[in-house]
Amino acid sequence: MERSELAKRVKKVVGKVLDVNPDEVSDDANFIFDLGADSAQSLELVASFEEEFDIEMDEDKALEVQNVEDAINFIGEYVD
Secondary structure: OOHHHHHHHHHHHHHHHHOOOHHHOOOOOEOOOOOOOOHHHHHHHHHHHHHHHOOOOOHHHHHHOOEHHHHHHHHHOOOO
16 A cells, blocks of 8 residues: 555544544644544544554554554554
């Protein structure tokens, strides 16, 4: 999957879970500090990414991901 498509889908999930406009989510946006995610939403993000991409991620490592670009890179390891 091309990085641009991956990034678009990651931002779509972020927008849905955190109730923000996906078009306004920057690659360097921090989930907690910039987008207002709490711990429950962080878990929901992981589950939503797994559903969107039909993957199973290491939850502990996934929860260490702090920003959108890191999420794109992390998920990129699981998809072609």
